[in-house]
Amino acid sequence: DTAVSQTPKYLVTQMGNDKSIKCEQNLGHDTMYWYKQDSKKFLKIMFSYNNKELIINETVPNRFSPKSPDKAHLNLHINSLELGDSAVYFCASSIILTGELFFGEGSRLTVL
Amino acid sequence: EDQVTQSPEALRLQEGESSSLNCSYTVSGLRGLFWYRQDPGKGPEFLFTLYSAGEEKEKERLKATLTKKESFLHITAPKPEDSATYLCAVQAGYGGSQGNLIFGKGTKLSVKP
Numbered sequence: 001d002t003a004v005s006q007t008p009k010y011l012v013t014q015m016g017n018d019k020s021i022k023c024e025q026n027l028g029h030d031t032m033y034w035y036k037q038d039s040k041k042f043l044k045i046m047f048s049y050n051n052k053e054l055i056i057n058e059t060v061p062n063r064f065s066p067k068s069p070d071k072a073h074l075n076l077h078i079n080s081l082e083l084g085d086s087a088v089y090f091c092a093s094s095i096i097l098t099g100e101l102f103f104g105e106g107s108r109l110t111v112l
Numbered sequence: 113e114d115q116v117t118q119s120p121e122a123l124r125l126q127e128g129e130s131s132s133l134n135c136s137y138t139v140s141g142l143r144g145l146f147w148y149r150q151d152p153g154k155g156p157e158f159l160f161t162l163y164s165a166g167e168e169k170e171k172e173r174l175k176a177t178l179t180k181k182e183s184f185l186h187i188t189a190p191k192p193e194d195s196a197t198y199l200c201a202v203q204a205g206y207g208g209s210q211g212n213l214i215f216g217k218g219t220k221l222s223v224k225p
Contacts, residue, residue, distance in 0.1 A: 098144075103156050
């Protein structure tokens, strides 16, 4: 039974399109995150939600909009995709603001 | 600025050849230092948390240690299944990055039989 699951696993799309990635966790955690891992394998936080409220919002373009319908789900919508958005996006969850994160398997986004 | 530097970038070992990975950090009030393992095509998997200098944690062939400026991940008699990228992260206690995990770029470990 997967703890943190995200879909889709692969996304290939054209510049200018809009896409969404969905994430669900069944661990009962209060806090969920979106991380971006670029081609150099650097893992960087984008957003964090606690009980559906945004608590961390790093310097990310407005084209990225997270949405948390409930504390078990955190989705990421990306508008007007650019080449530089190509990366692997990881969803994660934890007990509030601990460093012990449980990651999903990642969603590889390729923008052509 | 809070940052994490890991070395070496890549490490090749023979099975049974022990070694150490290094994680140097600067952070505003260390709240915790974390080690993760990442296999190709997978998300990072949590290994250890260290909170204060002098602390050590062990799990099978891995032992993590912490000083005021760096952490080491010691791998004793590694096996091929230990091959992975090992990520170090710190959590700041205050400042602009407070609460965030700041990751290093990782050390890619390959263990040959």
